[in-house]
Amino acid sequence: QVQLVESGGGLVQTGDSLRLSCAASGTPFSNYAAGWFRQAPGKEREFVASITRSGDITEYLDSVKDRFTISRDDTKDAVYLQMNSLKPEDTAVYYCAARIRFKIPVRVETNYDFWGQGTQVTVSS
Numbered sequence: 001q002v003q004l005v006e007s008g009g010g011l012v013q014t015g016d017s018l019r020l021s022c023a024a025s026g027t028p029f030s031n032y033a034a035g036w037f038r039q040a041p042g043k044e045r046e047f048v049a050s051i052t053r054s055g056d057i058t059e060y061l062d063s064v065k066d067r068f069t070i071s072r073d074d075t076k077d078a079v080y081l082q083m084n085s086l087k088p089e090d091t092a093v094y095y096c097a098a099r100i101r102f103k104i105p106v107r108v109e110t111n112y113d114f115w116g117q118g119t120q121v122t123v124s125s
Helices: none
Strands: 003-007 010-013 018-025 033-039 046-051 058-060 068-073 078-083 092-099 119-124
Touching: 003 092, 018 033, 018 092, 018 119, 033 068, 033 078, 046 068, 046 078, 058 068
Parallel strands: 010 119
Antiparallel strands: 003 018, 018 078, 033 046, 033 092, 046 058, 068 078, 092 119
């Protein structure tokens, strides 16, 4: 079992950057692949980015592909989401997630086994 705690959210202006962090505890985070999801008001939660256990393969939502970067540091049991050139449509609660199984669709939230509580990101125009 792993516990996940997100941090780094906040209120920023269009074009600003934020770096979200997800701290894992309980078991070595290197055992898990990870992902970031987000949920905007009135909308369903959507996939944002994922990273494999080894960190060598990443995948992104098309609308963030050239602006966001997911990374991990297993020495710190953490995964990060660097978000640049933020837009108002990026406003959402961002969730970190971890999954045990591999070679399964990474964009499907039900494929993730553990979730954090979320951190709010608000981008003003």
